[in-house]
Every structure is written in C-alpha cells, then in structure tokens.
Amino acid sequence: MSRPLTSRLAAQPLFRSPRAIATNCSLRGARFLSQTSTRWEDPKTDKPKSVPARPKTEHLLESIYGTAQTARNRSAQQPNAMSDLSQSMVFQALNKSNIDTSALSGRAPEAVQPKDDELEPFHFHIFSHKHNTHITCTKPNREPIISMSCGNIGYRKSRRGTFDSAYSLTKYVLERLIHTGWPTKMRRMELVLRGFGQGREAAVKVLMSPEGKVFRDKIVRVADSTRIKFGGTRSEKPRRL
Known part of the structure; x- marks a missing residue:
C-alpha cells in the first residue's frame, strides 16, 4: 500500500x-x-x-x-520656426497694442503715447439754481480759463435767476473764449450740467444756436453732476405768502 x-x-x-x-x-x-x-x-x-x-x-x-x-x-530648421513665430498673429497684435514689448526684443523702453480717446478733454461747467447761474470753462488739468455769473454782467437781485440773464451770460462767455483764441486749442470738450434752474435750459439753447456752432462740434460728452440729497439735515420751512 x-x-x-x-x-x-x-x-x-x-x-x-x-x-x-x-x-x-x-x-x-x-x-x-x-x-x-x-x-x-x-x-x-x-x-x-x-x-x-x-x-x-x-x-x-x-x-x-x-x-x-x-x-x-x-536643429537647422529651428531659426526658421522662430522667424515664423515672430510673424504670427500674436506678435502682430502685440505690435498694434499699447503694451510695451521692447524688453523682449532687447531694445530700450519706448514711451507709450496715449490715444485721443484716453486724453482728458476741456470742461464747460454750467451751474444753475433758482437764484443765479454760474459758468466756468476749465483746462484738462482743471485749471480755470474763465468763470463768470449773471451778476458779473450787470444783473441784480432776483433778475440773476431768470432765463434771459442765463442766456446773455452764456453768449458773453463764448464770445470771450472766441476772442482769446481758445477754440483753436480745444479739440475735445465735455459739457457738465449741475442744478435744475432756468439757466440750465438757456445755456443749452445757446450752444444749439449759431452762436455756439464753434464749440458744439467739439463736445464729446455730456455729464450731469447735480447733487442728490441723501439723508442730511431737515429742509427749511417753505415760505408762505
């Protein structure tokens, strides 16, 4: 077994x-x-x-x-590939833009010139309330060129807040600017409105009339800087007659 x-x-x-x-x-x-x-x-x-x-x-x-x-x-074809890359659409787009690519090519940095749309324009301020109208024209760096109100051209007391006084003031300011040769120096101008007095509409009427033709073509922007009350102190008691 x-x-x-x-x-x-x-x-x-x-x-x-x-x-x-x-x-x-x-x-x-x-x-x-x-x-x-x-x-x-x-x-x-x-x-x-x-x-x-x-x-x-x-x-x-x-x-x-x-x-x-x-x-x-x-390895012999590598320089040709780099030359093709330099002619590509990416490099062409960089050359057209405002980006400074001089560091990539080894050149000295160049000062980028701003475009016309990026430059600050002249400003034409119209401040109108129920008692008076103020007009101020400033340079792009906010330095005033001329600043006047209805009282400077002979209107007194309640007449300073009327439509006619604001119309006459706007015509006088435009004539002074034309006489001093500022329209040739202005390429772009911004119209800034403030307040809801009668002088607001009067100044716009002057700019739309033949007297404001020289400056009307230079206006590139219209802005409203009217102050808006939010909270604050109590309003004055309304006058009763």
Whole structure:
C-alpha cells in the first residue's frame, strides 16, 4: 500500500541542490535565470538552437525617433520656426497694442503715447439754481480759463435767476473764449450740467444756436453732476405768502 502524499513530501530532504532540481525537472533546459545561456538544446533533435538576439538600443531608438541626421535637420530648421513665430498673429497684435514689448526684443523702453480717446478733454461747467447761474470753462488739468455769473454782467437781485440773464451770460462767455483764441486749442470738450434752474435750459439753447456752432462740434460728452440729497439735515420751512 502506497504512502499518502503528505508523508512522501515529508520524507524528501528539505535542502536540495539546484542540479538535483534541474535533473528531476521534466524540461531539460530549466535552469536559474543567472545560469541561462544564449543557446538551449532542442529535446527532439539534441542540437543546440540559437535564440534570436535582442535588438540594440540604438537601432530601436533610431526606428522610433529617426536617425541623428533628422535631429540635425530639426536643429537647422529651428531659426526658421522662430522667424515664423515672430510673424504670427500674436506678435502682430502685440505690435498694434499699447503694451510695451521692447524688453523682449532687447531694445530700450519706448514711451507709450496715449490715444485721443484716453486724453482728458476741456470742461464747460454750467451751474444753475433758482437764484443765479454760474459758468466756468476749465483746462484738462482743471485749471480755470474763465468763470463768470449773471451778476458779473450787470444783473441784480432776483433778475440773476431768470432765463434771459442765463442766456446773455452764456453768449458773453463764448464770445470771450472766441476772442482769446481758445477754440483753436480745444479739440475735445465735455459739457457738465449741475442744478435744475432756468439757466440750465438757456445755456443749452445757446450752444444749439449759431452762436455756439464753434464749440458744439467739439463736445464729446455730456455729464450731469447735480447733487442728490441723501439723508442730511431737515429742509427749511417753505415760505408762505
């Protein structure tokens, strides 16, 4: 009666040499990886059979990336690629914009000239309330050129807040500006209105009339700087007659 499998395995020695393992193996060519040669014997013919050699790393890289001649051609074509990049749409857009790209080309920084739309215009202020009308013309740096009110042209007391006084004041200010030669120096002008008195409409009527034709063509913007009361102190008691 044969012994069980466990007893047969226990009867075998624990430490066996590699040569004994190789002889007992069904395949003759079984060896450790470190002892494997480039040739092995065919069990049918008992003749040595050659194993195909591995391709060299250089040939493998050449088959994938191309030869060294291709790399030299790429390096020779690199300046052409940079010239094409400099002529691309991105560089053309940078040249047209106000961005200073002189640092990229190695040139000295150039002063960027502002456009006409970015320059501050002259200002023509009209401040009208129920008692008087004030007109002030200023330079782009806010320095006043002329500043007058209805009282400066001879109107007194309640007549200073009328429509006629504001109309006469606007005509007088425009004549003074034309006489001193300011229209030739003004290219752009901003009209700033403040208050809701009768002089507001009177000044606009003068600018729309033939007397204001010289300055009407220079107006690029109309703004309203009327003060809006938000909270604050209590209003004065209305007058009763």
